[in-house]
Amino acid sequence: MKTILMLTDFSENANHAAKTAAKFVPQLKADLMLYNTYYDHPILPTYAGGPWVVEEFVFQKDESTAQLSQLAIQLKHIMSGISKDDFKPQTDYQCGEGPLGKNMAVIIQERKVGLVVIGSRTDSAIDHVIFGSDTMDVIDHAACPVLVIPPKAEMNKLKKVTLAIAFELADINAISYMTDLGRQLGFELEVVHVSLPEENDDPVKENAVLAHLNTVKQEHITYQEVGGKDVIRRLNKLCKESCSDMLALVHHRDGFLSGLFDRSTTATALDNQAIPLMVIPSDQTNDSK
Template sequence: MKKILVPTDFSDQASYALEVAYHIAKRAQSQLILLHVVEDTNVASMHYTGEIDMPHMEDRLFMMKLIEKGKKDLADLSSNSQYADIIVEQQLRIGSPYHNIRDIIQEHDVDLVVMGTKGSSGLEEFLIGSNAEKVVRHAKCPVLTIHKKAESFDFKDIVYATALEDEEEQCVNIVKSFQSLYGSTLHLLRVNTPNNFQSDKTARPELEAFAKRCNLQNYKIHIYNEGSEEEGIIYFAESVNADLIAMATHGRTGLAHLLTGSIAEDVVNHTKRPVLTYVIGKNK
């Protein structure tokens, strides 16, 4: 884990994410990349080079003020003495936060994105979504979402919710790297729902076989019954006081996403615990 990207809008949620990212970077001896995006609906993603091409002087002046403020805030954050023991790189971009995050991941070969999110619910969740949701759905690297100020920076208990798919092994390797870094106990979880139920007699051997195939160490197997996968993952994580929830996602888009939704995105939206996600099937 060499490079960790932390997008920031200087909000409380972003500061919570930076705090977690710093402690991961310190432990893993990683570099932090701090990204601030000055939003402009006219462009998707653009480096700041000092020239702003806008037809109206008022718009140009307003954008320049936003850029100068962003530069100052980014410089102040990067030079904070708290982060003196790690390498911190600054990136200021213009356009869409999501598109710029995507570009930075590719350009800098980012290993992990750590970002804050408020979560969402109801109509807002259905109509708008958030930048965090888009990144979770499409990122080419693992994404760790942070919802609140961390009470601890040790991920001692990790819940890994599995559907036992072969492609999940990509995600499991990432979870194992966190487990190795923190000496964690891994809770391998299957959630039974009314529409997708397996008896312990059937499910437990399948979970054991999955663990063996993935060469898991220091793990426990759990089967939890709940009305939905999302609720089962969240409630089980609460029951073991998990420090981290980890799960794979298919990153569905378009009509498929509208019809089926995403369990990973639902969990990101509705839990207060850190969630580590990885898109499988698109990252080969």
């Protein structure tokens, strides 16, 4: 993992997510990049019979850059107090005009981003939007895992993480990614297979996933099965009972091979989020590991 990309709109939730994630950046031996998107459209048509020049949009880029600089200084201070070896994460920042999801996708490719961090939305209407792009837009455009951190969640020490799988081939990459992350951050990985009563698993895929799980299974990896129709409710209950600090799942974009954890399931997980959520794209490449 070469770079961790932190998305911010400078809200309280976004700043909390950035500062929380900064605490484990040194352990991942990764550099840090902050990004903010803005809409620089100084002309709003059809106001009082003609166009209306809105001065605040003219200065949006300068304001964004200034706030990114201030946040970068705060994160550097946090990381400097945590780093225990010679590795010193580099911190950079950038802002851009336009849709967040599409802009982010370009940055992920150019900067070899291995993880995206974003603050979760709250129940208020405005928190469901990050300058015109919501959290699902970020997840749908990300070619690497996205960590969504809810308000007040702390990640000072991850002791246990739950990874939900559905016996799809994409689960193999997800298990490898979370296993590597567990080695770096020192958490126990709990792999949970979720089954639905009315569906039968593909035995070929099941054998392939279980075979891979056996090759990486070690002292800090456990496995269990869970069934039921309300997938997210059961997973949230399981995480609470097992004192899991984070839930991870594989996200399948809209398409023919949607799988159990499709877009609607991911959206439901975000709407019922109590602990940090790691969303791993089903088509992630090895570069994001």
